[in-house]
Amino acid sequence: MLKENVYSTICPGCGLACGLYIRETVSGSGEAAVSVDFRKNSPVNAGKLCRFGMKLPRYYSEPPVSKAEGKEAAFEEAVSAAARALKAAPEEGVAFLSVGNTTNEEQLTFAELAAALGTGVETGMGIYASFPIAAHAALSRSGSLEQIESAKQVFLFIDPYVSYPLVLRRVLKAKENGAKVISVGAKKLPLADENLCLKPREYRSALSPVPGSVLVADIHPYSDPEQVKAVLDLARGSGAKPFFLRPFANSAGAGLLAKHTWQRTLEKLLKDIDAGKIKTLFCLNSDLLELAPDPVYAKEVLSKLDTLIVQASRGGKLTELADIVIAAEPFYRKRGTVLNSEGRLLANGASSTRGFEALAKLAGAFGRQLDFESVQSEVFGAFGLEAADEFTVSSEVPIAVPCEVMKAQGSDPVLGSGSNSSSGSVSDSEPWHAPCSGIGFVYSFNPFMWHGVEDDNNFVELNLGTVQKLGLVKGGTVRIKAPGGQADMRFRVSDVADGFVLSSKKLPRMGFRSVEVELSR
């Protein structure tokens, strides 16, 4: 007879943190399989889920296995090995990475552990290093999703269909309520009244939001600082409200708890490892191989570490590479909270603290005694809340003027990335009429890419004109030549602007920057 456990949980796919149930079916032999069920009472998504949410059984399909010194080990043994490795780690040669794929309680405990070793937690959000600290509060500005519904105008700097699908219904509601929807990106969106393909420097001159408008953009590890600055400038100049979405369920919580310090770009982190500045890296539910633009390069670099410690809720290539793996419970079984992109504190309705206990034990090895209740209380205090399902980040935080975009620590600002950004290194010629050489290759960032989950996305998108110009054949492929290599890809005909090719799948050697490519048959 099958046994079934039902967990009221949160989708780990993006910073909206949609509510859902995970049904865990356990067979007589103890094998567990999960399926997704709809939680219609969830205040964030009313039971609706995107393609990634529906594919969560794939996300949870590979449980991690604890390892110590490169070999399978008991959980406690792995925790002890991690404590030994951290004690042996050279001062200033250790780094901690957690992008926000776990609870605030684990995040805060991880931060305590990092602090005990004299450092902080990296969240991969290099964007914060590109702005003066005075501007950080504006980046953390958010508001409720209902605010989008009542906006007079909605400006989309993301593609909601692909990047943050549960925003789509809010924008549709806004439109139903009479709002005008303007999309700024390389692809025409069916719901937009107006589609514009603009560079960030053109925003101020081409866009005139009325007061009461909402600017929907996002911040992620490869955000283009110029675009983020342009959105903030537009908001400041017009009185429109920016709404920054984020790619991980607890990106907002991780950012606030890290106080947006110690932020290197992921590229810089890899460079520092490559240069031997970091010898021990501890990743908490953050798969750097999946997150890196080029996993082959990332694997080479990570192999140079003395010790790679991974605490993970999922198995994968990073846990295979790691010296020490602390196999935590899957996210849906965790007790704790996440802070979503709205600034809403949400409780994950399960009871396991296995992952938390591992981190608390490690912190204890460095003289910091922590228990779950006191850590949760500290989390609530940090956000100024008394209970879950409340908002913390005031939408009335004034938008500081971000001077000039600062150069991120030791690396160039990342150009032209961004889910719906058409900016960056694309030729200065009018982008709608770019030739087939000098085509801008732009990623449509989405949860499948961030989390390394397989999807039916092995194709690129081109417009009909480009397809005809290149003489591409239906059902055939297009050859994409980039500075780092080439790939033959299936293609779909979409309403993409001239001069662009879009991909929802990470292509080898393409990097996450928008690059110029050449297209041919």
Added chain:
Amino acid sequence: MRTGTEKGTGARKGIEIKVGDKLIGYAVSEDLRKRGASGGLVTALLAAALEKGLVDRVLTLKKLNEFEAVPVFTSSVEEVMESAGSMHSVPVNLARYLKPEFFSGKIALPAKPCDARALVERAKRNAVSGEASYVIGLNCGGTLHPETTRKMLETVYRLNPEEIAREEIVRGKLVFFTKDGEEHAVPMDDLEAEGLGRREPCRFCQVKIPTNADLACGNWGVIGEFAGRGTFVEVMTEKGAELLRNAIDAGFAETVPADEKSIAVREKVNKVMLGMSDKRKGEVLAPIEGAGERFEYFRKALENCIHCGACKEACPVCTCGEASKCTAYSSLADSYKMSLFHMVRFLHLSDSCIGCGQCEDVCPAEIPLTSLYQRFAAPVKHEYGYMPGMSDRTPPYFALKLENECGCQHGHDEGYEEGCGGECEGAYREEYKARYREEPEGGCC
């Protein structure tokens, strides 16, 4: 005055219960009568079925709060008792959870008409065993999406959801009972005029009394001394009679025969509800003239689809599993104006969509999928007079002979009133009666 809900006044052990009986029933336990809606009969039936081993498990809703519950299988009588009470703001279709891997032994479940219809469709496809399931049908005038309920509470009732103790739909009004003992009622018509109220598919639903279940239970027709304290129950099948006998013999429930007035009131309420549905159906499912216009209508309606697949996952009549034609022959890489996923699903559902609305409840792009499926299927359904989920003896209409045995080509829908006197008359009458609870005025053809 005799109070019918006092223990010992109604039918007890050894009572003859037979198919076609119309009764008023209630739980014997005072606690259950308080916790359950309309005298707690349904909960008593489920609990007794478990207690006496008539079934191995019950599929029911585990209540988390007034607006949230999770479908669970249980063999605990206590857990069944805790599930008591109406939950109009938990619009799930329980049939979806009856999967072959869970279907061992005998199962009982409460079922709105759409749950019962979905079960029939699943049984036709051998995804569930009709013999092993005991279906306690619940009359249904419609359900509410919890997001809408919260909005109504906030904007119309001016109540905090935390204050709500329970809710009921009484004589066309949605009533919230707050923890301070107060009642707050607003007519459903007023709510629906504001774009609130029932889910859209409920507004044009064509079955209000689940005559396709083993028992058809509800508070319509419960009048006089039993009002608010009893359930009108009609015994539809021998399994239904077995359920009722079992509960009475186990001392969980009692019944008294429904009088003529009760029966008449119930029929009247049903007819009024169906009339409202017919009106809405006419507005929402009107035919679209012209092939080009039709295609453009469906293409436009689906243009915001993000291909999440939630509609298929939530669909209680989809039994294809991983081997679905709609997903196997469709790819995100396709450049078609309308995806093959939708094309295949439209065809697939044209003879099986029971209009439960689960698909559009979970659609992240707010596509009114149920209306679309129903509108797509309407012309052919009308042609063949076919209503999915009402009888497991009626094959999908693609399998119907184009000519009836009498030689006519007429369907058995309510629209055919001229009689040919042929052999299809009986089938027509059976379907008409199942829906309208009365004899048709005209004949089949």
